[in-house]
């Protein structure tokens with residue numbers, strides 16, 4: 545098939561077709577958002593004619609939607625290997641999930657985060673209790689920085705280490721297991737920002753040695769508006785409700801308020817049940833086809849990296865090292881070319897959708913791209929085909945050898961002429 549997947553698997557996985565418009569747009573922006581799978585659409589279609597309020601009604605629609613919602617919770621938990629007693633809390637996205645954990649931190653907790661993290665994982669923690677570790681240039685350096693910081697920390701204070709599952713700029717898979725092992729030696733807990741990891745790798749909380757993982761539906765082939773925080777219950781149950789409101793309350797009386805424990809405590813207000821059902825459908829589909837998906841992406845990623853790497857003047861960025869396992873993200877600059885111009889030319893002349901900028905990871909980009917400098921990011925996924933990869937390589941090669949055919953010129957720092 546056009547996707548390069550065996551026909552039956554492509555059909556079953558339901559590779560999205562929403563981008564196949566007048567031209568076959570080559571979608572290299574999976575790192576930002578993924579199109580919804582057919583299985584996801586079908587799951588939502590199945591409930592949408594009869595959906596009703598969740599945990600707030602006795603009618604048929606309400607009861608069935610509540611059952612679907614809770615089933616979705618269990619499915620999402622299974623997807624990341626939730627352990628008995630772990631909670632699955634539906635949130636709006638990864639940003640919201642990490643913010644919820646920040647809200648639930650014990651008062652005297654110390655947080656440790658590398659500056660290479662996405663801003664969603666770097667910024668929600670209380671600044672006065674957070675140690676920012678510099679952008680590491682290798683796995684060894686990442687480990688050394690963590691060990692040194694934890695050695696200097698108050699041994700009595702509760703501690704949280706914030707780990708990137710896979711980097712949204714370099715695509716590098718972080719050595720979560722190894723770093724979580726170090727954290728455990730100091731009694732520190734670990735949260736994994738799984739936004740870029742879970743669409744591309746099987747994840748198991750115990751295997752990673754992680755206490756929590758946060759991720760977004762819209763990066764794993766479900767629509768916007770729903771994400772999850774999965775992991776240990778104790779800090780979450782001890783915290784004030786994230787959204788003090790209906791649903792979170794057990795009883796409100798003249799004598800005070802009793803809050804629920806469990807996910808309800810932090811899911812105040814009517815939840816996004818269709819979003820939860822959509823994520824669950826994506827979890828089931830990705831888990832079922834994991835090996836095929838991995839093989840598909842691996843082959844495309846290797847070709848893309850090799851092809852772009854051979855073009856003179858193209859610099860592919862890395863932090864931990866070019867040999868790290870990668871989720872299919874290639875971020876690069878082209879010597880003498882403004883990155884926004886590169887991406888606009890690729891779009892307008894070749895129908896290729898990439899992203900340019902600093903990817904909500906400014907401190908990382910300062911280090912691996914250049915001070916205040918932008919780069920071009922190509923991130924592949926299930927909507928990427930081998931033809932797309934060849935088109936991108938050819939597009940960048942043409943740009944380097946003959947420039948743009950369009951009648952405009954971009955002067956860096958000055959705009960268009």
Ligand code: PMP
Pocket residue numbers: 575576637638639640662664665710711712737739740760762904
């Ligand atoms: N972490 C990483 C690594 C990401 O790539 C992103 C999205 N770019 C986020 C967190 C935030 O995800 P969301 O915008 O869905 O909250």
